[in-house]
Amino acid sequence: DGDSYGVLPRPCHALVLLNPQSGSGRALDDFQAVVQPMLAEADIATTVFVTERAHHAHEKVRDEDLSQWDTLVVMSGDGLLFEVVNGLMERPDWREAMKKPLCILPGGSGNALAASINYYAGYDHVAKKKLLTNCTFILCKGLYTQMDLVSLSTASGKRFFSFLGFGWGFISDVDIDSEKYRWLGSARFTLGTLQCLAKLRVYQGRLSYLPVAAEQGGSAPAPRDGPAPVTNGHIPQPAGTAAPGSLPPDSLLPPLGQPVPAHWTVVPEEEFVLVYAIYQSHLGTNLLMAPAARLHDGCIHLFYMKAGISRVTLLKLFLAMSRGTHLDLNCPHLSYVPVRAFRLEPRVPAGVMTVDGEALACEPVQGQVHPRLCRVLSG
Numbered sequence: 001d002g003d004s005y006g007v008l009p010r011p012c013h014a015l016v017l018l019n020p021q022s023g024s025g026r027a028l029d030d031f032q033a034v035v036q037p038m039l040a041e042a043d044i045a046t047t048v049f050v051t052e053r054a055h056h057a058h059e060k061v062r063d064e065d066l067s068q069w070d071t072l073v074v075m076s077g078d079g080l081l082f083e084v085v086n087g088l089m090e091r092p093d094w095r096e097a098m099k100k101p102l103c104i105l106p107g108g109s110g111n112a113l114a115a116s117i118n119y120y121a122g123y124d125h126v127a128k129k130k131l132l133t134n135c136t137f138i139l140c141k142g143l144y145t146q147m148d149l150v151s152l153s154t155a156s157g158k159r160f161f162s163f164l165g166f167g168w169g170f171i172s173d174v175d176i177d178s179e180k181y182r183w184l185g186s187a188r189f190t191l192g193t194l195q196c197l198a199k200l201r202v203y204q205g206r207l208s209y210l211p212v213a214a215e216q217g218g219s220a221p222a223p224r225d226g227p228a229p230v231t232n233g234h235i236p237q238p239a240g241t242a243a244p245g246s247l248p249p250d251s252l253l254p255p256l257g258q259p260v261p262a263h264w265t266v267v268p269e270e271e272f273v274l275v276y277a278i279y280q281s282h283l284g285t286n287l288l289m290a291p292a293a294r295l296h297d298g299c300i301h302l303f304y305m306k307a308g309i310s311r312v313t314l315l316k317l318f319l320a321m322s323r324g325t326h327l328d329l330n331c332p333h334l335s336y337v338p339v340r341a342f343r344l345e346p347r348v349p350a351g352v353m354t355v356d357g358e359a360l361a362c363e364p365v366q367g368q369v370h371p372r373l374c375r376v377l378s379g
């Protein structure tokens with residue numbers, strides 16, 4: 001449809017939010033040496049905003065007059081883009097603000113969205129400077145499309161908008177434990193994986209989800225009389241209560257205190273090595289976790305690994321994940337299901353949870369997809 005794709009105007013003015021501490025600390029040098037010359041050729045002028053601390057970019061885009069910029073470019077890892085998305089969603093005019101095309105240039109150690117966009121665009125698998133060059137080329141071309149976001153709510157009342165994924169257990173532990181090896185660049189995840197394998201832990205909790213297939217199955221025939229059927233699993237919302245500027249309601253989710261609807265699936269096992277809800281193909285430059293994922297597929301790709309898996313099998317799965325062939329191994333401990341919504345209720349607050357690679361206190365969380373909520377440069 002007409003809203004799905006667009007192109008940046010020329011000449012074009014980009015606000016670049018750059019974290020000088022991201023990755024191995026070379027983002028500013030790389031920007032000046034690699035990015036700026038290419039953008040100059042493409043008639044894209046830049047104003048660089050160098051972040052001085054965490055949350056700086058969040059505040060900047062929340063309060064900024066956006067009319068002066070044609071695109072917001074993030075030169076960092078996924079963490080800074082997470083700040084930008086959530087800063088924009090805090091604006092009273094978020095609906096308008098989210099139409100501003102966003103662009104990710106990999107400057108961090110975790111560059112999952114950049115790797116995913118490189119993959120969707122059909123380019124060869126690359127990392128480091130080559131990935132940066134490909135993503136800069138995508139910005140030069142100026143084509144953007146819509147991207148789904150996932151709204152995550154926690155038991156303590158926090159709400160986040162996430163573009164990459166939510167995790168608990170093994171992978172999230174690696175992500176956070178390996179922060180201290182940031183200077184290694186993306187190799188920090190390889191080292192972190194081996195360290196976490198050594199002290200493999202089990203996480204107890206209940207996982208439930210609304211499978212995409214539940215909408216097509218017709219297992220519950222709609223009555224011809226009586227109450228109107230609940231279509232697409234939507235929970236009726238009180239009408240006329242949404243104030244202008246209020247955030248999009250999570251129409252698939254009952255409050256966290258209430259049980260999930262009957263057409264949801266509750267996983268019978270309650271001991272996990274990991275749970276990961278990912279909405280992009282890549283979880284890192286060398287982790288092709290959800291090869292079928294696309295920017296606006298309307299899907300959360302839910303993976304969970306049950307306890308009892310051996311370390312050797314787990315290592316095999318992670319090695320296969322670098323090529324995206326882990327599901328071909330048909331490991332009985334690994335499950336994959338495309339869903340619209342999920343809920344995770346840890347039995348005790350153990351382990352780290354992550355949203356787009358950023359740590360979160362461990363507590364009950366649920367989320368649902370909001371199709372096409374923002375726009376992103378995609379080649």
Ligand code: ADP
Nearest residue numbers: 022023051052053054076077079080108109110
């Ligand atoms: P990386 O992939 O290397 O982790 P991110 O973009 O994810 O890079 O950034 C990591 C964190 O650094 C983010 O949570 C962000 O808030 C924070 N941050 C941003 N600017 C700065 C800064 N100048 N100094 C320290 N931390 C910063």
Ligand code: MG
Nearest residue numbers: 077079110357
């Ligand atoms: Mg990060």
